[in-house]
Amino acid sequence: MLSDEIYQQLAALVGDKKITREATELSYWGKDSTSLIANAAAIIFPQNIEQLQAVVQLANREKIALVPSAGRTGLSGGAVAAQGELVVSLRDMNSIKQFNAVDRTVVCEAGVITADLQAYAEQQGLYYPVDFASSGSSLIGGNISTNAGGIKVLKYGMTRQWVAGLKVVTGAGDILDMNKSLLKNNTGYDLQQLLIGAEGTLGFIAEATMRLTRSPENLTVLLLAVPSLSALLQVLAHFQAGMELTAFEFFSEQALQKVTTQLQLQRPCDEVGQYYTLIEFEAKDEAIVDQAMALFEQCLEQGIALDGVMSQSQAQYQSLWRLREEISSVLAQWQPFKHDLSVPPSQQGEFLLEVEKIISELAPQYQVIWYGHIGDGNVHLNILKPDELNKTDFDLSCKLLSEEIFKHLASYQGSVSAEHGIGLLKKDYLHYSRSDLEIALMKGIKQQFDPNGIMNPGKIFS
Ligand code: MLT
Ligand code: ZN
Incomplete structure (x- = not known):
């Protein structure tokens, strides 16, 4: 103290x-x-x-x-x-300082709200593509420190890809001003990259030069109800082979039920699926819309989709996205035990079924809700707390369950935290995704940036 x-x-x-x-x-x-x-x-x-x-x-x-x-x-x-x-x-270091139309970059302080950067980009006729449900309150410095992902990683990658330069205060109290917008800069180790995703253990992000890109044209979503996980993955393969997508998200029927009931929203289509996909693309012209419709019809014919709806207006586009984006906040009342996992996209089907088997064998009383960014291999597993259990006992039993899940995850070379970071909650599981040598090297890097160990101690590793 x-x-x-x-x-x-x-x-x-x-x-x-x-x-x-x-x-x-x-x-x-x-x-x-x-x-x-x-x-x-x-x-x-x-x-x-x-x-x-x-x-x-x-x-x-x-x-x-x-x-x-x-x-x-x-x-x-x-x-x-x-x-x-x-x-x-x-929070108070929140000014957008400088825009460069030729380089398509904007310099902003760490406290700029992600949605404000998105709105600023739009005012310049450009686009900042990293997006997620909490963009209205998350700050760009936090996005960089956690290498935030979100709903458009499939096309645009994670925050790392959009950082063109960084000004940081290291844990030793020095200011480092790195890269300054260069696209090509092969001058030794890329120190800037170490700060991205370091979760504040090496220093503070004070200011960042962020890249912007062209605005997408007429974003449109197609929501499909699908009968099974394997059908969902076939739909993914079918659409990826057939057209360029900006997002491919999924959620389970249980997730849809919770969101529609809690928020009193309409169900999106008549048929009930086991899962739903939300497929986003740029409807630049009629030919692309026709192509999406053709792929949708082929999915119906093959029985890998049961029903679907394509957004016809901006309002409908937003209301379909809402069904996905509200899941996390709606589930909060069940105090879920959350996992944020990734395995190679080709192995997702097998992995998800194995996880379900583990939970149904070891804790059949727990309700499991799946949703997330299945198009890029990142799924969110939420285990809901039953009313009769207190949070401490529930978390304890979920931790035991997690060890079993992670043993399987490790055999797929998966990640114990695809986009949320390690922080305090996942550090006991770090060894499932990172070798002892990697962890030792990370500790050595921390020592260089933060010799007194004052930066966010106990996060990522002890
Ligand atoms: C999401 O994709 O909705 C976020 O990562 C939040 C969550 O996983 O609950
Ligand atoms: Zn997510």
Whole structure:
């Protein structure tokens, strides 16, 4: 915990109004979207990179552990101050500084809200394609620190692909200004890439140059009800071979039931499937729409789709997407045990069936909900907490279940965290996806960037 003296020194760096240790503020700012409990010493809001650097330098001198905080939408506990750390929120460093139309880049501070960057890009006639349900509250610095993925990875890749330059304050308190928009830059190790997805364990993202791209034309979705998992994967193969897609998402009938019931939404089509796919593409001209319809009809003829609907307006496009994007927040009331897994796309069918078998054998009373980004190999497994169990007992039993699931995952060379990061919640499972040598090298890199071990200690590994 911070002494009064250190607290006053920190206040002198940022101003009295930009630091707090008021109890309600501590519990709000000290955590992310997980159910982990915050135990923060104080929250500080630097206003610029110089103040941020001064805070990190003081933290080095006084050996104060820091937790970087952005939009607090994370699902792995990466932004949770669980051990009396000082939370450093980048919320106030939120200006969009500079747009370059020729390079198609925009410089923004870490605290810019993802949706604001998307809107800014649109004002310039361009597009920032990394997108997910929490884009209205997540911050670009957090997106970079977690290498956020989302619903359009199939076409556009993850955040890493859109970072053209980074300005960071390292854990040692130095400022590194890296790359500055170059597309080609083969000058040794790419240090910038180490900070992307490092979950704040190496330093703070203070500012980023983000790439933009051309705006997609007339995005359209086709929602299909499919009879089985194997049919779903055949539909995926069929559409991928037949046309260019911008997203291919899926969710189960149970997920659809929860969303439509809780939010009082219409079911999208008459037939009931075991799963539903949401296939997005750019309907640039009539020929593309005809092609999508032809593929849809072939799926119906082959019995791998039962029914479907194609969006005919922007409103319908949005309401179909809502059925997918609301799943996570609707399920929150069942306090689900969440996994965010990936295996090579070709092995997903086999893997999902094995996971279902493990759960039905070891915990048949648990309801399992699948959804996610099946087009890029990333599925979200949510196990719902039964009312009669308390959260601690439920989590404990799910952890035992997880070990079994991860043994199978490892045999597919899968990832224990495809897009949500390791944080606190997944670090016990890191060894299923990373070798001892890889983990030792990661620790060595941390030592270089953060010699006093003040940056987000205990996250990713102990
Ligand atoms: C999603 O795809 O909806 C997000 O990753 C959130 C979640 O997994 O619950
Ligand atoms: Zn996701």
